[in-house]
Amino acid sequence: MVGRVSWHLQDSKNNFSKVVQRARSEGPQTVTLRGERAAVVLSAENYDRLSGKKKSLAEYLLTGPVWDDDFA
Numbered sequence: 001m002v003g004r005v006s007w008h009l010q011d012s013k014n015n016f017s018k019v020v021q022r023a024r025s026e027g028p029q030t031v032t033l034r035g036e037r038a039a040v041v042l043s044a045e046n047y048d049r050l051s052g053k054k055k056s057l058a059e060y061l062l063t064g065p066v067w068d069d070d071f072a
Contacts, residue, residue, distance in 0.1 A: 006030045009038065 005027065012019050012031045023029045024043040031039040042050070055063070 006032060009033045012041075 005022075007015070007019055007029060009031055012029075019029050019031075019041050023041045023046075027043075028046065029041040030037055031041065
């Protein structure tokens with residue numbers, strides 16, 4: 001079930017853990033102030049993807065393809 005994706009500021013303050021849970025499971029949650037979009041709550045995964053966070057060299061090498069021992 002897809003829940004609310006837009007929250008009034010006061011509702012988002014009163015239900016912050018729910019806003020975060022829904023951002024993680026359903027996608028970005030918009031917070032409005034006086035009827036206007038004021039903020040968007042994103043999951044950390046979405047934020048990293050959108051901000052272009054790159055893997056460290058160690059992470060890249062550890063998640064790369066698996067090679068046979070005699071690939072030379």
